Amino acid sequence: AQSVTQLGSHVSVSEGALVLLRCNYSSSVPPYLFWYVQYPNQGLQLLLKYTSAATLVKGINGFEAEFKKSETSFHLTKPSAHMSDAAEYFCAVSDQDYGGSQGNLIFGKGTKLSVKP
Amino acid sequence: SQTIHQWPATLVQPVGSPLSLECTVEGTSNPNLYWYRQAAGRGLQLLFYSVGIGQISSEVPQNLSASRPQDRQFILSSKKLLLSDSGFYLCAWSDFGREGQPQHFGDGTRLSIL
Numbered sequence: 001a002q003s004v005t006q007l008g009s010h011v012s013v014s015e016g017a018l019v020l021l022r023c024n025y026s027s028s029v030p031p032y033l034f035w036y037v038q039y040p041n042q043g044l045q046l047l048l049k050y051t052s053a054a055t056l057v058k059g060i061n062g063f064e065a066e067f068k069k070s071e072t073s074f075h076l077t078k079p080s081a082h083m084s085d086a087a088e089y090f091c092a093v094s095d096q097d098y099g100g101s102q103g104n105l106i107f108g109k110g111t112k113l114s115v116k117p
Numbered sequence: 118s119q120t121i122h123q124w125p126a127t128l129v130q131p132v133g134s135p136l137s138l139e140c141t142v143e144g145t146s147n148p149n150l151y152w153y154r155q156a157a158g159r160g161l162q163l164l165f166y167s168v169g170i171g172q173i174s175s176e177v178p179q180n181l182s183a184s185r186p187q188d189r190q191f192i193l194s195s196k197k198l199l200l201s202d203s204g205f206y207l208c209a210w211s212d213f214g215r216e217g218q219p220q221h222f223g224d225g226t227r228l229s230i231l
Contacts, residue, residue, distance in 0.1 A: 032217035043123075043207055043222035044161075051217045090161065094217055102168050103149040103211035103218055109160040 002027045002093045006108035014116045019063075019078040021111050023091030026072065032094035033074045034105065035065055039087045047089075050074060061085070086115045119144035123208050123223035131231050136181075136195040138226050140208030143189065148210040150191040151220060152183055155205040167191060168213060203230045 007022040025031055032051050036044040048059025055067045065076045076089060088110045095104040120143045130136060142148050152164040163176045165183035173183050180199050184192045191208060205227050209220040 034219050036222075041205075041225070041227065043224045044209075044220075046219045046221065049217075049219050096216065102166060102174075103213070103215075103220065104151075104163065104166060105220055107161045 002031065002095055002106050004091050004093050004106055004108040006089075006091050006111050008111050009109065010112045010114070012114040012116060013081045015083055016080050019076070019081045019085065019113065021076040021089050021091075021113065023065075023074045023076065023108060024072050025074060025091075025093045027093060027096075029096050032096075033065075033067065034092040034094075035059065035063070035074075035076050036090045036092065036107075037061075037087050038090065038110075044090060047076070081113075081115045083115050083117065086113055088112045119210075119221065121208060121210055121221060121223040123206075123226055125226060126224065127227045127229075129229045129231060130198050132200055133197050136193070136198050136202070136228070138193040138206055138208075138228075140191040140193075140223055141189055142191075142210045145189070145210070145212070147188060147213045149213050150185060151209040151211075152191065152193050153207040153209065155207065155225075156203070161207070164193070198230050200230050203228055 003026040005024045034049045035047040038044045048057045050057050050067045058064045063078045090110045091108040092105040095106050123140050150167045154162045167173050167185045181195050207225045208223040211220045212218045
């Protein structure tokens with residue numbers, strides 16, 4: 001069975017500083033991994049996805065994530081935080097217990113990012 | 118392009134009243150459909166998913182039910198709401214039958230039970 005752990009329920013950075021949000025996964029098969037962002041009172045928006053093509057994945061809004069199989073990690077980074085990046089971020093892994101065709105995702109508990117001026 | 122619509126955006130209901138939340142998807146055929154609930158501090162909880170018309174899988178026992186009367190329509194219902202049903206409800210879709218596909222979310226419904 002697959003699982004996802006997001007380290008740190010809250011992360012605070014200064015505007016212009018590096019953003020690093022941590023995600024570790026557990027999977028017995030090659031995983032499909034995703035990062036989503038949620039702004040207050042809105043749905044989740046896909047930031048980026050890893051589907052085994054390249055280990056460094058670039059997403060929207062300047063975010064990227066690196067798949068590291070040896071560390072079972074898929075951390076999300078952004079070189080310079082902007083005030084508009086303040087939101088909650090969710091890491092997810094595709095649930096492949098049923099062959100993956102039903103498309104279920106297993107989500108982490110989320111990390112709230114605060115950006116200080 | 119594909120779009121997903123959820124309504125209403127907010128809803129205030131008394132305990133014991135019925136509920137119907139609707140979700141529709143446009144621009145795709147035979148999608149997988151999902152209902153999630155977010156309660157404060159509890160992350161995303163998958164409630165139901167559907168891989169086709171009339172095919173509903175329930176992930177947790179609860180006071181809610183789901184139906185899929187048409188290919189791109191997914192409805193979340195309750196006959197009698199409980200206080201614990203309060204939360205933010207999200208509908209999502211993904212492509213059917215393809216591994217590694219992301220889910221795409223609607224804007225959600227904020228449900229408050231009084």
